[in-house]
Structure formats: C-alpha cells, structure tokens
Amino acid sequence: MKRNSTLSTLFVSLLLAFSSVVAQNTNCPAPLNPTTTSVGTNSAVLNWTAPSGVQFYYVQWRPVTNPPSNYTQVIAQVPVYTLGNLQCNTAYEWRVQSVCSGSGIIITSPYAGPLTFTTLSCGGTVCPAPTNLSATNITANSAVLSWTGVSLPATYNLRYRTQSTAAWTTVNGVSSPYQFGNLTCNTTYEWQVQSVCANTTGTTTLSPWSASAFFTTLPCSVNCPAPTGLSVTNITSNSAMLSWNAVTGAVSYQVRYRPSSTTTWSYLTSISPAITISGLICNKAYVWQVRSICTPSSNTSTSVFSALHTFVTAACPSVCQTPTGLTASNITATSALLSWIATNATSYNVRYRISGTTTWTNLNTSGTSVTISSLQPASAYEWQVQGVCLSTNATTALSLWSASAFFQTLSANNLCSAPVNLSVTGVSQQGALLNWSAVPNALAYNIRYRNTNSTAWVNTTSSANFKQIGGLQPGQAYVWQVQAVCSNLNGVTVLSPWSVLHTFTTPLLALVNPNPADKNTVLNFIADKEEMVSIEVRDIIGNLLIIKPFTASINSNEVTLSTESLKDGIYYVKIISAAGIQSVRFVVKH
Numbered sequence: 001m002k003r004n005s006t007l008s009t010l011f012v013s014l015l016l017a018f019s020s021v022v023a024q025n026t027n028c029p030a031p032l033n034p035t036t037t038s039v040g041t042n043s044a045v046l047n048w049t050a051p052s053g054v055q056f057y058y059v060q061w062r063p064v065t066n067p068p069s070n071y072t073q074v075i076a077q078v079p080v081y082t083l084g085n086l087q088c089n090t091a092y093e094w095r096v097q098s099v100c101s102g103s104g105i106i107i108t109s110p111y112a113g114p115l116t117f118t119t120l121s122c123g124g125t126v127c128p129a130p131t132n133l134s135a136t137n138i139t140a141n142s143a144v145l146s147w148t149g150v151s152l153p154a155t156y157n158l159r160y161r162t163q164s165t166a167a168w169t170t171v172n173g174v175s176s177p178y179q180f181g182n183l184t185c186n187t188t189y190e191w192q193v194q195s196v197c198a199n200t201t202g203t204t205t206l207s208p209w210s211a212s213a214f215f216t217t218l219p220c221s222v223n224c225p226a227p228t229g230l231s232v233t234n235i236t237s238n239s240a241m242l243s244w245n246a247v248t249g250a251v252s253y254q255v256r257y258r259p260s261s262t263t264t265w266s267y268l269t270s271i272s273p274a275i276t277i278s279g280l281i282c283n284k285a286y287v288w289q290v291r292s293i294c295t296p297s298s299n300t301s302t303s304v305f306s307a308l309h310t311f312v313t314a315a316c317p318s319v320c321q322t323p324t325g326l327t328a329s330n331i332t333a334t335s336a337l338l339s340w341i342a343t344n345a346t347s348y349n350v351r352y353r354i355s356g357t358t359t360w361t362n363l364n365t366s367g368t369s370v371t372i373s374s375l376q377p378a379s380a381y382e383w384q385v386q387g388v389c390l391s392t393n394a395t396t397a398l399s400l401w402s403a404s405a406f407f408q409t410l411s412a413n414n415l416c417s418a419p420v421n422l423s424v425t426g427v428s429q430q431g432a433l434l435n436w437s438a439v440p441n442a443l444a445y446n447i448r449y450r451n452t453n454s455t456a457w458v459n460t461t462s463s464a465n466f467k468q469i470g471g472l473q474p475g476q477a478y479v480w481q482v483q484a485v486c487s488n489l490n491g492v493t494v495l496s497p498w499s500v501l502h503t504f505t506t507p508l509l510a511l512v513n514p515n516p517a518d519k520n521t522v523l524n525f526i527a528d529k530e531e532m533v534s535i536e537v538r539d540i541i542g543n544l545l546i547i548k549p550f551t552a553s554i555n556s557n558e559v560t561l562s563t564e565s566l567k568d569g570i571y572y573v574k575i576i577s578a579a580g581i582q583s584v585r586f587v588v589k590h
Helices: 005-016
Strands: 022-024 032-037 042-048 056-063 072-076 081-084 090-102 107-108 112-118 131-136 143-148 154-162 169-174 178-180 187-199 202-206 213-216 230-231 239-243 250-259 266-270 275-278 285-295 307-311 328-329 336-339 347-354 363-366 368-374 380-390 396-398 405-408 423-426 432-435 442-451 458-463 466-469 477-487 492-495 503-507 510-513 521-527 531-539 544-552 555-564 569-577 580-588
Touching: 032 090, 032 112, 042 056, 042 090, 056 081, 072 081, 112 169, 131 187, 131 213, 143 187, 230 307, 239 285, 266 275, 266 531, 328 405, 336 380, 347 368, 363 368, 423 503, 432 477, 442 466, 458 466, 510 569, 510 580, 521 531, 521 569, 521 580, 544 555
Parallel strands: 022 107
Antiparallel strands: 032 042, 042 081, 056 072, 056 090, 090 107, 090 112, 131 143, 143 178, 154 169, 154 187, 187 202, 187 213, 230 239, 239 275, 250 266, 250 285, 285 307, 328 336, 336 368, 347 363, 347 380, 380 396, 380 405, 423 432, 432 466, 442 458, 442 477, 477 492, 477 503, 510 521, 521 555, 531 544, 531 569, 569 580
C-alpha cells in the first residue's frame, strides 16, 4: 500500500471529527462513470473514473431489501474497490462519493449511483434481469427503448401492454436500443425486458422479467408525412451531404445514420432539408433515414422514418507512414536487436552499415524488431527503417527512410553479462536487502521490482552489487531483477540482459492471539506513525459485529477484543488506517 501524508492527515481529521466541519460542495466533483464488473457468486468489482482534486472516496453498499437496510461504508484510495464475502444469488446496490479538502474542512461530493448488481447463483451461473430501462425519442407512434444488459452472452425478450390491457405482447430476440414502432398516439405503455443467457453447454437460461418502465406517446395530431426523395452528394472519404424533399408543415428534421454492418444509430437534427455529416470511416457502406418534425398548435408531431437510403464513402487515402522510435538493444560484439514503433505498414525494409562507409546491408521483416548478426566487434553502425504498405488495389507503397540511428558493438574481450546468484536478506514487513554477484566491467546496476499482484515496476540503481529497498507492503510476494551497466573499450555504455526473476515475501504486520479464541483475544499490530485507526470485527459474510476507535502508537500496538458474545465460527478483524486496511482471520470456539 502506498502511503500518502496528505491523505493520512485528512483521514485522522475525519476520524477525530467531529472537531472538523464536513460539507458537501460543488467544488468537490462526484466520481464519474460508475460501473460494476467481474460479478461472481460472492464478489464484485466496483469501478469509476477519478475526477480531479479528489483525496479519496467513500464507498457504500447494501443488499436490496424492503425495507432498505443500512449501508456499509469503506474508504477507497483509488477508483476501484473489490467487494467480497457477498451472499450468492443476491441483489446489491452501491454508491460512491468523492472526499476533497479545502480551507481546513472536509468536503464531500454528491453520490454517484446507486447502481445495482446480482451475484451469481449459489450453484453456478445465474442469468440476471436487465436494469436501467429508459424510453427516448418518443413520438406519437414510436419510441426508442434502451436498457443495461448483462455481462454474459445474451439476447433479450421484450413485452409490453397499454394501461387498459391486461395481456402482454412479447417480442423475442431484440437488442438495446430497440426501435419500437406502430404505437397508438396519446397512450401510456408499460414494458419489461428479460435476459436470455447462453451457457457453455449450449443451453439457455431465462432471467426474471425486469421491473416495469412506462412512457406515454405524444398526443394525436394532424398528418406529418415522412420525407421522400433522399439523395447523397459531395461524398469524400470521411463526409457526405444528405438531402431530401422538403415536407409542408415540418419545422425541422431528424436524421439518423450508421455503417450498414452495425445496429447503432447516430442522430442529427437539421432545420433545412439537407445536412453534411462528417467523421465517417473511409471506404465504408452507410445507411440513413430522415423523419419530419411538425408543430401543429402547441403539440409536436413526428413522422415515421423514411425508407432506408445507402451510400459508400470514398476510398481511404494511401499514405505509408515513416517509422520512428528506433532503438538498439542486446548489443554484443557481433550482434544487436533493432526495434522501432509500428506504423500502418505490412512489412519493413531495414538497412545498416558501418558508420562512414557507403555500402548498406538490406533485409525485410514483417515484425517491428529484428536481430542482425555477423557484425564487426568494437565498430559503430548506422541503420534506418522504411515502411512497406499494401494498398486496396494490391499495389505497394514505400514510406520515406527513417532518420538514422546509431549503435556500437562491444569489444570481443569486453562483454556485459547479466547478474547471477540473486538472493534476499533482512526481509521485514516493509523492506529487504537485495544481493547478487558482481559483474566484471560493470560500472553500476539497474534494479527493478514489483508486487506480484501488479504489472508496474519500481526502478532504482546501485553502484554496488546490493540494494536496500523499502516502502513494501506486509504479507506480499515480490519479484525482482538486476541489469548490469558496463562500458566497453571505446567508452560506450552498454546494458546487459536482465537477470532471471527472483522472488521473496514480506511478513504480516498484524497477529491475533489466542487463535482460536474463547472469551477474548488480543490483536497485535505495527503502525508506522501515531494516528487514529478503526478496529472492526466482521463475520465471514462481511456483517459488522464490533467497531472500536483506537489511537495507534508508532511500532507495536495491543488491543483486547471481547469474543464472549460471538458464536463459534470464522471471523475477520480489520485495522482501517489512512494507509489502508489490514485484515487478519481468526476463529472463535467456546
């Protein structure tokens, strides 16, 4: 866990509170785009986009019950939080709130959400019902229906009825958005959606019907005919002008278009019977329609959409991009790995020569790197790359040659080998001493390490064949590597390959004893600063049973917890601090 001094101060102020002022203010922006992913039988991942100026977040969740239960709240330092210990086949709702600081007060944003999700069934996969039903683009005789679907492969069934009709009408195999037509004007419709989920055995599972949603078509009005005479002119690779015959009584027109290979429409409005659309894909077939918007008296009437009309954008411009980002690595006395950034080319020409000579050696490759060999030791080389593009008419086009890049091979007696004999000593909860055998000719070493749960490396250097690292997380596995930095006889710095990966694990910071516990147990933990923390005891499904504020001291701390009232079973004690959450499992047995 990364520690942030600003967040620590803010968290302490929040827990001591009530001597601080908490306010909700538009200067603290709410989290953006909240979504739920990776829903399992007893877990789900909550995600959102971080706005600027936010220190941390309050995340709240609860089961969907009637009457509603209280929210459970935690602090999230990053815009993602994994819920665990959930009940299978259960509906949950959650919301998230930004926490900012300003002028000595705590400022919270409005909540984003709530959002709902349903955990998978206790025996395996469940087919959840769709959510977030909405109706848009409502006219006297049509509407566009949308909903949030499920993450499983699925299609959907839709059923609807008017308020005066008891029987449902069902439409099977639809998708969101759905264009709902042939409706009766000035009529209220009730509608629901059902998921049809496919599983790996080739069978399908039906979800329950969603909650009902309602919309009312516009009032009946005078005739508003659909446009005719559709045509397309001024077609380019990314734009086109659409036009149609003007409709008497129309005050504007709604145009929709899409690639013929998709089902998602883009909508535009025009007050004249013509409009230019842009941002199109070159050499692509499109379909489009237009409908009239009329205004008799105070009511707006919309026609049905016209018949489909098609057009194809112009061919894509043929430009073959010049490669960039040339780098040479894995340099030895007789070979080197040459790499560059990919372009729109289908293959690449590579040429190289000893600097100062006039004769190039040429080769072609379909990738963005190539190893060249049979080079002369201790020699400077120049090299360039050229893109080879294949156009739509099967002809080839060549880019310009790239700018020259240079490298120098090693001397035959001055190689730079990867470090070996990696070992770790002095491992603590937050640090470790990394060791390796010295490499001849090495001037220094590059070291990189990361938590096995992360893909981001932490990079550092050392002038000796050891390095003390810190800031680690307790009870976590880490991997690390070393690379030698050498100098050849010509004074050119070269790098060895990275060593093989080596692993180690830091010990935990917290301990519960006795475990199993009877009437009480003692929690011991280590803190790196004096601060207010919250001690929580929860059962195996996450229910909060004990909460105890505690002022932690630097280094060792001891808290006695009464377990006499707890039933036999498995529990978790959590230490919630500004640095994050530590969790320790223990057992109660009377």
